[in-house]
Amino acid sequence: MPNSASFFPHAPLSEAPSVSIIALCHNHAPFLREALDSILAQTYPHLEVWLVDDASTDGSPDILREYAARHPTWHLLLLPENVGNCRAFNTALLQSEGELVIDFATDDVLLPARVAQQVAQFQAADTVVGMVYSNCELIDEAGHSLGLHHRPNGPSQLRPAPASGWVFAEVLRRYFISTPTMMMRRACLQSLGGYDDTLAYEDFDFWVRASRDWQFLYLDEVTTRKRKHPRSMSAKAYQRHDPYLASTIRVCTxxxxxxxxxxxxxxxxxxxxxxxxQAVRRHRYAEARALSQLLGQTTRLTLLDRALAAWSKLLE
Incomplete structure (x- = not known):
């Protein structure tokens, strides 16, 4: 069990903790109304809503203005230039006040009991728990179901298998958390200084840094509908010239x-x-060489590791 967790302020939540939903939009116009309506449908009443547009060009700002006008307690941030998901989130995080925080991409959908269920999980948990995540339903652009993220895999088993508690080694080893389902304790985010806004994406870096000193808990409920489409952030990973692999190398460092x-x-x-x-298969040879160098600092290289490194250096 980590010893450094005691250095962070692990105060208990209030009786009815406020939840900041930071709704991040970049060209989500086809999905935006459904996403915002899912905030309105929440059964938990103590919400602080921030609508953040990261310089959309598809009419999204007009929809956000409409909802902000209809709901005067909601906060609206229309960023004049595209700054990326991490910096856009941090901009709202610094101004928000909720004890718990949801990073909500507005191409996804919150199920009505989502916030209430996760707040209850936090209230029942130890104060060292920094994040609660759950299962989600995957949907396509039209909203048709593609199945669950954590799928049944035999009696009482799920794949990928969720993990709870001190999960630092698990988040290094494998991908098992559905990012849109996360609810984070503000104290946890503050202890990290928010997201690293020099990175192209947020989740792996958050998992690594947060799980070192905070516990994660899995809630065995479907709380969210995650939309998979060609313009989503996850769909861009490993494409030619994408910045995601470089960010992954920095997080692994x-x-x-x-x-x-x-x-x-x-x-x-x-x-x-x-x-x-993955880097070699996608012809990302410079990144493959950097990963090989990192691997060599972590463990003894196998013959296959050395062959991939040599191949990458030859073709770079």
Whole structure:
């Protein structure tokens, strides 16, 4: 169990904690009304809503203005230039006040009991819990179901298997958290200084840095509908010239510095090998060489590791 967690202020939540929903929009006009209506449908009453538009060009700002006018307690931030998800989120986070925070992409949908269920989970949990996540339903552009993120895999088992508690090694080793389902404790975010806004995406970095000193809890409920479409952030990963792989390398570098035990370094090696193979398969040879160098600092390279590194250097 980490020892440094005691250095952070783990105060209990109030009896009815406020929840900041930071709704981030960038060219989500086809999905935006459904997303915002799902905020209005929440059964939990203590909400602070921030509508943040990251310089959309598709008419999204007009829809956001309409909803902000109809709901005067909602806050509206129309950013004049595209700054990316991490910086857009931090802009609202610094001005918001909720004890708990949801990073809500407005191409997704919140189910009505989402906030109430996760607040109840936090209230029943130890103050060292920094994030609660759950299951979600995957949907396509038209809203048709594509199945669940955590799928049944035999009696009382799910795939990917969720993990709770001190999960630092698990978040290094594998992908199992559905990002849109996360509810975060403000104290946890503050202890990290918010998202790292120099990165192209937020979730892996948050998982690595937060799980070092905070516990994560899985709520076995479907709370969210996550939309998969060609313009989503996750669909852009590993494409030619995308910035996501470079961010992953930076997060893995942070993870190596945070790893304290051989088991944690072994878990990171699993991640690095997977990323290395993805980089080679996508012809991202410079990134593959950087991943190979990191892997060499984590564990002894196998013959296949060395072959991939040599191949990447030859073709770069």
């Amino acid at each position: 942070k993870a190596l510095a945070l790893a304290r035990t051989p088991a944690e370094r072994a878990a990171l090696a699993v991640r690095l090998r997977w990323e290395l193979r």
